[in-house]
Amino acid sequence: MKVWxxxxxxxxxxxxxxxxxxxxxxxxEINPHILEDLDPSFAKEVSEGDIILAGKNFGCGSSRExxxxxxxxxxxxxxxxxxxxxxxxxxxxxxxLILIECPRAxxxxxxxxTVELNMEKGEIAVAEKLFSFPKLPPEILAIRDxxxxxAYTRAxxxxxxxxxxx
Amino acid sequence: xxxxFAEKILAERAGLKEVVPGEIVMVRPDxxxxxxxxxxxxxxxxxxxxxxxxxxxxxPVIVLDHVVxxxxxxxxxxxxxxxxxxxxxGIKNFFDVGAGICHQVLFEKGFALPGTxxxxxxxxxxxxxxxxxxxxxxxxxxxxxxxxxxxxxxKVPQSxxxxxxxxxxxxxxxxDVILHIIGDIGAAGANYCAVEYHGDLEQLSxxxxxxxxxxxxxxxxxxxxxxxxxxxxxxxGRLGVKDPSYKEVxxxxxxxxxxxxxxxxxxxxxxVARPHSVDNVCPVTELDGLKIDQCFIGTCTNGRLEDLLxxxxxxxxxxxxxxxxxxxxxxxxxxxEAALRENIIYTLSNAGAVILPPGCGxxxxxxxxxxxxxxxxxSTANRNFKGRMGCREAEIYLASPATVAASxxxxxxxxxxxxxxx
Numbered sequence: 001m002k003v004w005x006x007x008x009x010x011x012x013x014x015x016x017x018x019x020x021x022x023x024x025x026x027x028x029e030i031n032p033h034i035l036e037d038l039d040p041s042f043a044k045e046v047s048e049g050d051i052i053l054a055g056k057n058f059g060c061g062s063s064r065e066x067x068x069x070x071x072x073x074x075x076x077x078x079x080x081x082x083x084x085x086x087x088x089x090x091x092x093x094x095x096x097l098i099l100i101e102c103p104r105a106x107x108x109x110x111x112x113x114t115v116e117l118n119m120e121k122g123e124i125a126v127a128e129k130l131f132s133f134p135k136l137p138p139e140i141l142a143i144r145d146x147x148x149x150x151a152y153t154r155a156x157x158x159x160x161x162x163x164x165x166x
Numbered sequence: 167x168x169x170x171f172a173e174k175i176l177a178e179r180a181g182l183k184e185v186v187p188g189e190i191v192m193v194r195p196d197x198x199x200x201x202x203x204x205x206x207x208x209x210x211x212x213x214x215x216x217x218x219x220x221x222x223x224x225x226p227v228i229v230l231d232h233v234v235x236x237x238x239x240x241x242x243x244x245x246x247x248x249x250x251x252x253x254x255x256g257i258k259n260f261f262d263v264g265a266g267i268c269h270q271v272l273f274e275k276g277f278a279l280p281g282t283x284x285x286x287x288x289x290x291x292x293x294x295x296x297x298x299x300x301x302x303x304x305x306x307x308x309x310x311x312x313x314x315x316x317x318x319x320x321k322v323p324q325s326x327x328x329x330x331x332x333x334x335x336x337x338x339x340x341x342d343v344i345l346h347i348i349g350d351i352g353a354a355g356a357n358y359c360a361v362e363y364h365g366d367l368e369q370l371s372x373x374x375x376x377x378x379x380x381x382x383x384x385x386x387x388x389x390x391x392x393x394x395x396x397x398x399x400x401x402x403g404r405l406g407v408k409d410p411s412y413k414e415v416x417x418x419x420x421x422x423x424x425x426x427x428x429x430x431x432x433x434x435x436x437x438v439a440r441p442h443s444v445d446n447v448c449p450v451t452e453l454d455g456l457k458i459d460q461c462f463i464g465t466c467t468n469g470r471l472e473d474l475l476x477x478x479x480x481x482x483x484x485x486x487x488x489x490x491x492x493x494x495x496x497x498x499x500x501x502x503e504a505a506l507r508e509n510i511i512y513t514l515s516n517a518g519a520v521i522l523p524p525g526c527g528x529x530x531x532x533x534x535x536x537x538x539x540x541x542x543x544x545s546t547a548n549r550n551f552k553g554r555m556g557c558r559e560a561e562i563y564l565a566s567p568a569t570v571a572a573s574x575x576x577x578x579x580x581x582x583x584x585x586x587x588x
Binding site: 008009011013014017018019021022023025037056057060061062063064065068083085086087090091094095137139140148149150152153154156157161 | 190202203206209210211214217218232233238240241244287288289303304305306307308310311314315319353354357358383386388443530531532536549551552553554556558
């Protein structure tokens with residue numbers, strides 16, 4: 001498991017260049033370009049279970065969702081940042097990507113430290129120092145836990161139709 | 167305790183007596199805005215669309231604007247899929263290639279009225295706060311879900327009150343005002359918040375307000391909103407919109423804000439946002455003489471008639487420097503035609519501008535006006551992120567239409583006050 005450390009105001013153009021937004025939509029199309037203008041080594045070296053640690057306002061800029069789709073598809077376990085931009089945050093819920101706002105954990109990290117995540121307890125261990133983070137409200141967890149918003153909406157529509165006697 | 171704009175409108179929409187910041191409410195927006203990204207949106211829910219259809223034929227507003235006319239087979243196929251979808255589901259509000267930029271079209275056609283709730287799969291949806299709408303950006307997946315259900319959740323935001331005092335002295339403009347504010351509070355300065363504008367607003371046209379509201383997202387805001395005053399009412403009258411087809415909503419004087427800021431407009435000079443973040447703002451005088459390769463006047467931020475007029479007044483009888491390209495892109499067909507009637511297009515073309523068809527054009531780097539490595543562009547757009555105009559090694563500087571037009575004459579960054587005085 002690798003920890004990728006980035007700074008403040010990482011925008012969606014750095015996470016996924018705008019020039020590809022109308023030609024790449026599927027994970028297969030997105031993955032080779034993920035983080036291309038921020039860190040060209042990322043797409044080649046990232047592996048399942050990796051964690052991203054970032055500064056303030058991660059994901060600011062455009063509403064494009066390829067950064068979220070791509071980070072989820074390449075297996076990023078979670079992005080832990082000091083703060084997130086709001087459209088990116090919503091988008092992550094919709095794709096089932098885990099984002100954790102925990103400025104103290106980010107600031108405690110030095111290169112080479114281990115980062116472990118316990119979602120059950122709501123805790124991050126950075127070089128064995130523990131930091132807790134609040135759980136999401138139940139309405140939001142329901143979307144993320146359903147596997148994202150499309151799956152959630154699909155289930156909701158089926159249930160509604162079932163009730164009507166279908 | 168009084169209520170903010172956001173608290174009032176979300177309480178009403180959620181059918182609740184009152185709401186507080188942090189609360190999550192279920193709402194049904196009046197319209198859902200999408201553009202070229204409608205193709206990937208519908209691709210996510212093909213089976214569901216066949217089975218359940220869309221929630222309401224009047225609900226979506228679809229405007230093709232991002233890569234228009236199509237640049238290759240893939241974008242052409244996307245446009246084709248969208249046209250077929252529109253036809254199949256009888257969608258009423260569809261604007262094809264050439265109508266203009268989605269935010270401008272939504273605004274001109276009277277979809278985003280005072281007190282309406284608009285969500286759009288584009289981050290600059292917040293522009294519609296210029297006319298008192300609660301308007302915010304969402305992603306494609308959420309747009310897909312909304313097409314099927316018409317419903318989503320919103321968290322009630324904290325609000326920031328920004329009071330503008332004093333008089334803007336041209337050629338300083340609303341673009342300088344908003345760049346100055348973002349430079350002051352930072353790219354995350356209004357994260358998750360509703361930004362309300364108060365103070366000496368009567369000097370700001372609805373187009374000025376649009377420029378300011380448009381850039382709300384560049385400081386992280388969820389919405390950016392202006393009150394409905396005589397200036398707005400006159401504009402609505404010209405659109406042919408009359409009471410009671412909309413409902414004015416505004417904050418109470420004793421509403422609770424997370425932050426209150428006041429700016430003296432009299433003291434604001436022309437400014438520029440340097441690469442590669444919108445809050446990297448400095449006075450234009452600090453960059454005086456910096457060589458540029460391309461100038462760009464247009465986008466949802468500054469592609470309206472007033473913006474083109476300011477540029478034409480500066481460029482009239484002058485020529486764009488031989489070593490710089492000036493690209494001009496009217497924000498909509500309506501703007502284009504008005505600029506044709508008023509001879510603005512001729513003036514700009516005669517000075518050496520290249521006129522592009524209404525749409526997003528060079529702003530997002532997908533086609534038209536892409537930069538080469540080490541080139542510098544001075545633009546009226548809203549973003550100067552690395553790679554934004556299609557090239558990671560290029561630099562983008564953001565400024566007002568007056569500053570861009572003045573700079574085009576010399577091929578280097580120029581204070582518009584100098585050109586006007588001459």
